Ligand code: FES
């Protein structure tokens with residue numbers, strides 16, 4: 022097909038949605054943007070900030086792939102509007118490892134235990150687990166306890182067995198077992 | 199020598215990147231200025247389109263373009279039939295955008311391209327389509343009865359294909375039988391539901407004429423071929439990249455989906471990158487599914503339970519279109535006799551059009567259905583003859599020394615013969631019974647009953663033809679500067695860990711660390727030839743191709759090293775990234791050998807100095823390269839299997855049916871499987887476990903529901919129940935390793951193994967648990983609490 026024959030259409034840059042200013046701290050860095058009031062936090066993180074480690078698997082709050090920490094509490098960024106996060110302290114999977122090359126204890130345990138296959142669900146699991154590991158509460162490391170800990174996240178690849186192993190391993194590595 | 203990597207539990211090369219959130223899935227690729235596409239989809243299962251009014255949508259701020267079938271030029275034609283077969287008459291495939299008729303809820307009718315996805319969806323809602331709704335029949339059996347409403351006017355009986363295959367002499371064998379067992383079994387529709395939905399993004403560079411498409415596909419080389427032919431572009435002007443892909447399970451091997459053509463089309467027409475990221479509802483109503491089959495199967499046996507003949511007739515739901523041909527039904531029909539001798543087989547299927555999402559392979563591809571049919575039939579035969587369920591299987595299993603066991607007359611989905619190549623079926627059966635506690639179970643069951651708890655045990659065997667052709671290839675090169683080894687293939691991965699298993703194979707040949715082998719896949723610019731990732735074929739077909747290639751590079755490396763070290767080739771050893779003179783500490787790094795194998799003009803480092811054409815170190819009389827010599831250490835080779843190699847396994851489970859909620863709880867689950875030599879047992883177990891979880895979903899929870907008018911009623915993750923961690927039990931996985939004689943590595947595929955036998959295993963166990971309470975047979979999956987209630991009520 023010949024694509025060069027016709028004049029290009031005029032391309033709008035934006036929708037006609039109104040814009041609101043939001044300012045929040047993301048992985049330790051303060052960011053300010055003008056966003057449409059209906060923009061999902063997941064889209065804000067991914068498309069406005071370019072932090073694409075947070076994934077979306079359903080956009081209706083069931084799969085947990087989009088889990089982030091808002092003021093230290095795990096939340097589904099697909100059920101949150103960007104404007105609701107104004108003033109919040111947000112953490113995403115990109116914040117877990119120190120430095121450029123390393124892995125956090127949880128990440129390392131996942132790698133050792135083959136707890137991921139396609140890796141699409143993984144950031145959501147890591148963020149949900151980070152909340153558990155950061156809380157001072159004792160971790161219930163029984164099979165049931167661990168499965169309960171990850172019961173808000175879907176994984177279609179692994180069958181979960183190795184994620185259970187990884188959680189136990191992470192507890193061991195961090196002296197929590 | 200370095201330790202052998204083949205067979206070790208090596209950690210995956212890819213993981214650190216994915217764990218840090220640095221994966222690059224399609225929607226993660228930065229495409230500055232990209233526009234976003236959204237679709238108008240049919241709300242009716244069957245209707246005529248009377249008119250489409252796009253004026254309001256076109257006028258919305260932020261909207262760039264709206265396409266209906268009238269706006270897409272030469273694309274407005276039926277999409278290709280990917281796998282033709284003579285059993286199909288006038289096969290129906292869909293058009294990129296519906297013209298005149300729609301055939302399922304979810305069929306694409308119009309596409310909007312806008313500044314962002316929010317606006318694109320607003321505009322899609324503003325498109326006014328006037329439909330004249332038509333009658334539908336959703337029930338598979340009624341759909342083939344006279345007078346049923348037709349999905350396509352060209353097929354008044356709704357039959358898309360009618361195909362019979364025969365092995366042996368079933369007529370004579372049936373006449374000789376002393377007992378006949380007959381059952382009807384049904385497996386319902388499910389869907390792959392990969393966590394990342396389908397994706398496609400495209401950019402057209404008018405200056406170079408190059409079209410680049412990022413596509414979350416399992417078959418980038420196929421997509422490139424399709425795009426080049428449909429758009430009339432040279433293949434090398436179309437680059438298809440399957441970046442990181444969040445699960446596929448077969449759904450992403452089908453192409454082209456309408457968006458895979460329309461997004462590149464819009465990118466070319468508009469001159470800006472365009473992106474389409476399917477949402478979850480669209481994945482349920484717009485991306486292909488699989489499973490519904492109804493089998494009427496008969497086992498003709500002696501009084502001792504030896505099955506002489508098998509007759510099966512089944513209906514296969516192919517949905518509204520049949521783009522992938524009869525592949526699913528054909529795999530089901532050729533796998534129907536399972537691991538049993540059964541020398542006489544007659545199997546017929548009819549593929550039936552229904553006004554639903556089209557059917558193409560989903561992990562398992564017909565095998566879960568045929569396994570359900572034969573295994574439930576075996577259980578019934580055992581019951582009718584008063585033989586233990588384990589014993590009936592023992593009497594019919596193919597013995598170790600009877601391989602290869604050919605089923606002459608049957609042709610597999612690749613068009614090649616069915617010949618079970620190797621196995622230890624009896625040992626597998628003994629092992630699973632041992633591990634699950636088959637012999638002691640009666641006492642356990644009685645004790646539980648005494649406490650008012652209903653426990654049951656079940657087992658099921660499966661076979662899986664894996665490693666289908668036609669071929670795959672690989673290119674291996676040792677890089678002169680870093681000494682790292684690059685392996686390029688035409689495959690793509692969706693989580694299987696190819697980058698690691700192929701690295702293990704290469705590491706063994708070249709004596710380099712696994713982490714120094716870098717796999718480049720999923721990019722047509724990296725490798726031109728190949729087929730795709732499907733049918734549990736990567737390890738078998740690509741694995742062997744890469745093994746072959748690495749051996750060629752090894753030979754070249756040893757030859758060059760012997761020359762440099764001035765020793766015989768036999769005295770050269772490759773390990774730790776070096777070539778060593780055996781028994782000494784003299785060595786030269788692979789990087790230096792690679793550099794020296796390339797007569798250079800310029801000296802940019804020390805190794806290169808040695809390799810320049812003027813250096814005294816490059817010993818040659820006459821030209822730097824001989825007539826038949828190539829620079830560098832690299833090679834390409836291919837592997838093409840003579841026929842499928844057959845993996846197998848056997849599952850057993852102990853379950854409890856909760857008396858109050860009628861929910862099935864799995865107490866113990868054992869899976870014995872044999873996929874030949876294992877390249878990486880950890881990854882094999884991961885594949886098996888993942889398949890098992892999908893099998894458990896299909897056995898107990900997952901069913902795509904349609905109402906009588908053809909509306910999907912559970913097209914979301916709230917109502918369609920994918921198991922969470924809380925639904926999946928701990929599973930004991932045990933391996934047998936019977937090498938395949940059909941390829942040098944002795945491997946068989948494992949991608950689909952886990953899911954196949956779960957349905958009949960669970961059904962048998964539930965039946966066993968509830969029989970004493972008057973429960974009937976469980977000959978359909980999924981087994982939901984309401985199915986159990988109904989079963990107990992009618993018993
Ligand atoms: S994407 Fe947010 S829960 Fe699924």
Ligand code: FES
Pocket residue numbers: 136137138139140141142143175176177178179393444445693
């Ligand atoms: S690893 Fe693929 S969805 Fe969890």
